[in-house]
Amino acid sequence: MAQVALNKLVKRYGSYRALHELDMTVEDGEFVVLVGPSGCGKSTLLRMIAGLEEISGGTISIGGRVVNKVRPKERDIAMVFQSYALYPHMTVRKNMSFALRLAGKPQSEIDTAVEHAAAILGLEPLLDRKPKQLSGGQRQRVAMGRAIVRNPQVFLFDEPLSNLDAKLRVQMRAEIKELHQRLGATTVYVTHDQIEAMTMADKIVVMRDGHIEQVGHPLDLYDRPANRFVAGFIGSPAMNFVAGQLDRPEGQAFIASDGTRIPLPLPPDLPKDVDVVLAIRPEELTIVRQNSAMAFPATVSVVEATGPETVVIASACGTRLSVVVKERSRLRPGEMIWLHPQQDKVQFFEATENGRRLSV
Amino acid sequence: MRDRRRTALIALPVLILVVLAVFPFLWMAVSAFKPLSQLYTIPPRWLPSPPTLDNFRNVLFESNIPRYFVNSLIISVGSTFLALVFAIFAAYGFARFDFRGRSAALAFVLIGQLLPTATVIVPLYIVLNYLGLINTYLGLILVYLILTLPLSVWMLTGYFRSIPKELEDAAIIDGASQLGVLFRISLPLVTPGIIAVTLYSFVATWNEFVFALSFATEKEMKTLPIGLAEFSTEFDTDWGAVMAASFVMTLPIALIFLVMQRMFVGGLMSGATKG
Numbered sequence: 109m110a111q112v113a114l115n116k117l118v119k120r121y122g123s124y125r126a127l128h129e130l131d132m133t134v135e136d137g138e139f140v141v142l143v144g145p146s147g148c149g150k151s152t153l154l155r156m157i158a159g160l161e162e163i164s165g166g167t168i169s170i171g172g173r174v175v176n177k178v179r180p181k182e183r184d185i186a187m188v189f190q191s192y193a194l195y196p197h198m199t200v201r202k203n204m205s206f207a208l209r210l211a212g213k214p215q216s217e218i219d220t221a222v223e224h225a226a227a228i229l230g231l232e233p234l235l236d237r238k239p240k241q242l243s244g245g246q247r248q249r250v251a252m253g254r255a256i257v258r259n260p261q262v263f264l265f266d267e268p269l270s271n272l273d274a275k276l277r278v279q280m281r282a283e284i285k286e287l288h289q290r291l292g293a294t295t296v297y298v299t300h301d302q303i304e305a306m307t308m309a310d311k312i313v314v315m316r317d318g319h320i321e322q323v324g325h326p327l328d329l330y331d332r333p334a335n336r337f338v339a340g341f342i343g344s345p346a347m348n349f350v351a352g353q354l355d356r357p358e359g360q361a362f363i364a365s366d367g368t369r370i371p372l373p374l375p376p377d378l379p380k381d382v383d384v385v386l387a388i389r390p391e392e393l394t395i396v397r398q399n400s401a402m403a404f405p406a407t408v409s410v411v412e413a414t415g416p417e418t419v420v421i422a423s424a425c426g427t428r429l430s431v432v433v434k435e436r437s438r439l440r441p442g443e444m445i446w447l448h449p450q451q452d453k454v455q456f457f458e459a460t461e462n463g464r465r466l467s468v
Numbered sequence: 469m470r471d472r473r474r475t476a477l478i479a480l481p482v483l484i485l486v487v488l489a490v491f492p493f494l495w496m497a498v499s500a501f502k503p504l505s506q507l508y509t510i511p512p513r514w515l516p517s518p519p520t521l522d523n524f525r526n527v528l529f530e531s532n533i534p535r536y537f538v539n540s541l542i543i544s545v546g547s548t549f550l551a552l553v554f555a556i557f558a559a560y561g562f563a564r565f566d567f568r569g570r571s572a573a574l575a576f577v578l579i580g581q582l583l584p585t586a587t588v589i590v591p592l593y594i595v596l597n598y599l600g601l602i603n604t605y606l607g608l609i610l611v612y613l614i615l616t617l618p619l620s621v622w623m624l625t626g627y628f629r630s631i632p633k634e635l636e637d638a639a640i641i642d643g644a645s646q647l648g649v650l651f652r653i654s655l656p657l658v659t660p661g662i663i664a665v666t667l668y669s670f671v672a673t674w675n676e677f678v679f680a681l682s683f684a685t686e687k688e689m690k691t692l693p694i695g696l697a698e699f700s701t702e703f704d705t706d707w708g709a710v711m712a713a714s715f716v717m718t719l720p721i722a723l724i725f726l727v728m729q730r731m732f733v734g735g736l737m738s739g740a741t742k743g
Contacts, residue, residue, distance in 0.1 A: 181643035
């Protein structure tokens with residue numbers, strides 16, 4: 109088990125900077141998820157930790173040892189790839205034992221390790237099959253088995269679930285989490301799926317354009333996003349944003365850019381005379397049928413019933429807002445409604461594209 | 469009804485092609501068993517009656533064909549093996565490593581293939597002569613590399629490129645060296661490509677005429693295609709012997725194709741779509 113630490117880590121491709129001086133620590137035994145849109149550098153970062161990409165600047169240490177110049181096999185890591193990367197010409201058993209055989213371990217030790225990993229993952233009946241005879245979920249398990257067999261200090265996962273169908277993904281998500289709880293190994297997990305990040309991580313690292321936007325516990329990121337990007341990225345349906353101004357003289361309302369007035373007690377420490385963006389989560393809006401002192405008008409556009417909850421997409425304030433309600437809704441498109449924000453949940457961000465959160 | 473008409477439309481051209489391709493081969497096989505008198509009859513006799521083994525006896529025991537057969541075998545196997553070894557390393561390098569001048573080098577490999585054979589005979593003769601390699605197995609083996617290596621490199625490069633990079637990454641993390649990755653992971657996965665290259669190289673060198681004619685002038689070094697031509701003299705051609713020798717010469721190729729046919733076709737397909 110080991111800590112993974114990045115110190116001013118830089119990756120350059122020619123003159124292009126893929127990663128900008130990243131600092132981050134993955135504590136011993138922690139499950140850290142790197143999440144961000146495609147092209148944000150999360151996979152590059154993972155491959156640098158693995159030793160598959162050269163480091164252009166800064167350092168990576170694993171277990172207190174700087175590994176910049178250490179070859180992958182000496183870093184004591186194991187990696188699970190998006191495509192599983194199983195060796196097609198080898199049986200499951202051979203796939204799982206490949207690393208141990210290369211390391212010249214005695215056969216008895218190899219057999220024990222493979223059987224043990226197979227037992228954990230329920231792969232015993234499949235040990236003598238070839239990868240092409242396995243289903244997607246089974247291949248995924250073999251890829252994990254190959255990692256477990258080596259008993260590494262650090263597990264690296266590169267979007268391991270994105271090739272699976274939705275149902276299997278949920279199942280494997282739980283299995284990976286369970287595996288981590290059982291083995292307790294330091295884990296770095298890359299995904300573009302914020303739900304995976306939210307459900308699996310001890311700590312989430314949100315990345316964009318080679319920068320780390322925010323690091324924190326999943327619910328902290330959800331409740332107190334550092335900027336508009338994180339606010340919009342974490343959470344599904346995404347957080348609602350309404351551009352506008354504070355109604356300063358009165359201090360009791362937010363005026364959306366289309367003129368809609370949202371009555372709110374404004375926090376006193378907001379900066380004056382700047383454009384701001386009001387943000388509120390879909391489940392923090394309530395639908396009311398009649399106008400009230402604290403509501404603003406909206407028109408229903410789409411109603412999506414998912415079973416346990418209903419997502420109502422409504423036009424309001426010159427934009428589209430999503431509202432999640434627990435009860436079944438009889439609303440029809442075109443219907444006039446009023447939305448009532450939970451006042452203590454409303455947040456404000458600077459109006460720039462990646463505006464910081466204004467203190468609330 | 470439509471299906472049957474369509475089948476006919478496909479079957480007819482295929483049939484014509486098959487006849488065109490197979491008839492000379494069959495005629496050769498049949499003629500090899502005919503006595504001399506029946507080779508020239510008009511109208512032609514389709515089947516020899518009675519069949520004779522005289523032509524084969526002539527070719528196998530009274531000519532140099534067995535020696536030429538051995539020469540051809542040594543040279544073809546040798547050059548195919550060398551082509552394979554060089555092509556595997558070159559193609560893997562082209563497919564996997566990013567280095568300065570890679571595409572230029574790959575293009576030059578092919579340009580070598582485009583030169584007309586006749587233009588390189590004199591330079592090659594001078595070089596081989598200087599090295600004392602005229603009339604040696606090694607000389608022809610090396611010359612044949614010029615013939616087969618470029619296309620072999622290109623074919624294998626396509627096959628290596630079709631292997632996902634992640635497989636090799638996984639092997640490297642598992643502790644394999646770069647050579648270990650090549651031999652334990654990539655090479656087994658390009659088996660169809662290896663077979664395709666082997667067949668191509670073997671057939672090309674087995675049939676080669678011009679280089680063999682120029683660089684193997686002594687009787688002990690000549691190859692089968694040259695031996696075949698020797699049955700034609702200024703005044704006469706012993707067609708029966710030519711047919712029998714051709715039959716002998718065709719056998720190894722036919723055998724290899726029969727054994728490897730399925731893999732060869734599979735190999736060509738994946739090379740075509742992913743190369």
